Amino acid sequence: MRAIILLGGPGAGKGTLSENLRRRTDFIHVSTGDMLRAALQSGSPVGMKAKSFMESGSLVPDSVVLGIIEERIEAEGAHAHFMFDGFPRTIGQAEGLDFLFTKKNARIRHVFNLVVPHAILISRLTGRRVCRQCGAVYHLINKPPVRPDVCDLDGGGLYQRADDSEATILNRLDVYEKQTAPLIAYYEKQKLIRTINAGEPPEQVAASVLDFLGE
Ligand code: ADP
Numbered sequence: 001m002r003a004i005i006l007l008g009g010p011g012a013g014k015g016t017l018s019e020n021l022r023r024r025t026d027f028i029h030v031s032t033g034d035m036l037r038a039a040l041q042s043g044s045p046v047g048m049k050a051k052s053f054m055e056s057g058s059l060v061p062d063s064v065v066l067g068i069i070e071e072r073i074e075a076e077g078a079h080a081h082f083m084f085d086g087f088p089r090t091i092g093q094a095e096g097l098d099f100l101f102t103k104k105n106a107r108i109r110h111v112f113n114l115v116v117p118h119a120i121l122i123s124r125l126t127g128r129r130v131c132r133q134c135g136a137v138y139h140l141i142n143k144p145p146v147r148p149d150v151c152d153l154d155g156g157g158l159y160q161r162a163d164d165s166e167a168t169i170l171n172r173l174d175v176y177e178k179q180t181a182p183l184i185a186y187y188e189k190q191k192l193i194r195t196i197n198a199g200e201p202p203e204q205v206a207a208s209v210l211d212f213l214g215e
Pocket residue numbers: 008009010011012013014015016017124125127128129137138139140142143198199200201202203205
């Protein structure tokens with residue numbers, strides 16, 4: 001079992017990169033954001049615990065997030081390889097992951113730090129649209145669907161995430177700086193950080209990451 005971590009502010013392009021890598025590697029995409037949104041929609045106990053945090057753009061408690069991650073890792077079996085998208089997001093979560101991986105004799109191979117200027121993050125988040133059916137991610141300017149508000153892949157309706165509103169975005173960027181950015185130093189100590197210029201177009205971002213994976 002091995003893993004890569006996609007680290008970066010909200011809107012840095014983690015989901016878009018995951019979609020690219022999913023097609024070209026054997027890493028299983030694990031997005032805690034997607035898992036928590038699914039839990040919220042189904043009204044499960046995890047969803048109920050996460051709701052207020054997600055609506056305000058704050059972080060869901062570490063114990064809840066580590067619980068769903070452990071369950072997922074167990075479910076995929078001993079030979080799975082993971083790409084974590086939006087996890088870990090705090091030092092506590094990173095320590096929890098290290099603990100889980102030590103138990104399983106598993107290794108983190110790379111932590112890709114997707115670097116994008118703040119102003120670009122904001123325009124990526126305000127322009128993001130998502131397919132209600134399949135979760136495909138679009139952007140009003142950077143990646144518009146062929147027909148407005150309709151998914152190219154399955155004809156599903158596109159929606160704007162509730163937390164992609166301007167007020168919530170500013171809180172999410174602040175939360176990122178305070179609680180998640182310290183992970184860069186945490187993983188630098190383990191010599192795992194690979195800095196990626198994620199202001200480039202998606203294909204180029206994917207190519208930079210694949211260069212590291214090819215080594
Ligand atoms: P994250 O998962 O990090 O929050 P997403 O992958 O959902 O980010 O991307 C946020 C928005 O930016 C989406 O609308 C997406 O289409 C757009 N986007 C993602 N990567 C790029 C890129 N490299 N260049 C331009 N736009 C991008």
